[in-house]
Amino acid sequence: GAVVSQHPSRVICKSGTSVKIECRSLDFQATTMFWYRQFPKQSLMLMATSNEGSKATYEQGVEKDKFLINHASLTLSTLTVTSAHPEDSSFYICSARDWGTGSPDTQYFGPGTRLTVL
Amino acid sequence: AQRVTQPEKLLSVFKGAPVELKCNYSYSGSPELFWYVQYSRQRLQLLLRHISRESIKGFTADLNKGETSFHLKKPFAQEEDSAMYYCALSYQGAQKLVFGQGTRLTINP
Numbered sequence: 001g002a003v004v005s006q007h008p009s010r011v012i013c014k015s016g017t018s019v020k021i022e023c024r025s026l027d028f029q030a031t032t033m034f035w036y037r038q039f040p041k042q043s044l045m046l047m048a049t050s051n052e053g054s055k056a057t058y059e060q061g062v063e064k065d066k067f068l069i070n071h072a073s074l075t076l077s078t079l080t081v082t083s084a085h086p087e088d089s090s091f092y093i094c095s096a097r098d099w100g101t102g103s104p105d106t107q108y109f110g111p112g113t114r115l116t117v118l
Numbered sequence: 119a120q121r122v123t124q125p126e127k128l129l130s131v132f133k134g135a136p137v138e139l140k141c142n143y144s145y146s147g148s149p150e151l152f153w154y155v156q157y158s159r160q161r162l163q164l165l166l167r168h169i170s171r172e173s174i175k176g177f178t179a180d181l182n183k184g185e186t187s188f189h190l191k192k193p194f195a196q197e198e199d200s201a202m203y204y205c206a207l208s209y210q211g212a213q214k215l216v217f218g219q220g221t222r223l224t225i226n227p
Contacts (some may be wrong), residue, residue, distance in 0.1 A: 004161075032213070041127075043217045044162075044206065088167040093162070107215060 002098045003027055006110035013084055016117055019111045021079045023094030029074035030096035032106060037066075037093040050077040084117045091115075120145045122207050124218035131195050132226050139190040141179075141222050146195030150187040150208040151181055152215070157201045165190075175199070186212070195225045 003026040011017050023033055031052045036044040048069050049057040058071035066088075068080040077096075082090050091114050095107040121144045131137055143149060153165040168181040168188060179190045184188045188205060197207040 034215075043219045046214060046216070049213065096160075106164055106167075111161045 002106075002108045003055070004030075004094065004096050004110040006092075006094055006113050008113060009094050009111060010116075011113045012116045014117065016083055018080055018082045019053040019084055019115060020083075021092055021094075022038075023077045023079070023095045023096070023110055025075045025098070025108075028096075028098045029107075030098065031074060031106075032095045033071060033077040033078050035069060035077075036095070038093060038112070040091075041078045044093060061078055083113065086117045089117045090117055120207055120209050122205050122216050122218035124203075124221050126206055126221045127219065128222050128224070130224045130226060133197055134194050137190075137192045137195045137199065137223065137225075139203050139205075139223065141188045141190065141218055142157045143186050143188065143205075143207050144185075145207055146191045147207060147209060149181070151179070152206045152208065153177070153179055153190050154187075154204040154206055154217075157199050157205070162204070197227060199223060200225045 002043045005026055006026045007022045019071055022068055033050040035047045037047050046059050049060045050069045050071040052071045052074050058064050071077040091112050093112040095109045097107055123142045127142050153167040154162050155165045156162045166172055176190045177190055179188050182187050200223060202220050202222050204220045206215045208215055
């Protein structure tokens, strides 16, 4: 149980285009999901907390208009990188908390999405 | 500010030898500490948390508030332990996680 999926796993896009990444909790409901960014050989950095039915909470330094987050249902959160530029190239990882069967302080991670902006 | 430090980016030990992955943290409140592991080509997964005081796959970690440390230990390393290990601190009512830089552990045969 407690599986989180991400789609796509890899995406390559041209500079100036927008890219949407989906994060789904497959077998549980997630009122809260988290979006992280990981640069090569570096740690995960929390970008924002996605709350179902309300606005996301962004970490300091993260551009809200650049990284649009929508959490429209209890099993789906999306991250849209708008007007992507090469510096947005990174590994994006989502996680979700399972308040049902699992411990609420446990985050279950998706496999990540590799974004490359040309 | 919350911070987690893993001083070793790389750690290599022989099979059967003891392993210790270091983790230090800074946090003014009461911390909740975790160890996450990422095996090759797999997603990040929880290894253990300090609250549970459990041993998972032979690994243990004790929270030392005096030294602000949460080192991960295993008395006899196995080849399947080779992976990337991240120490993490939870704050704001377990809503957020701060990760250390990670330590890549390699177990040599």
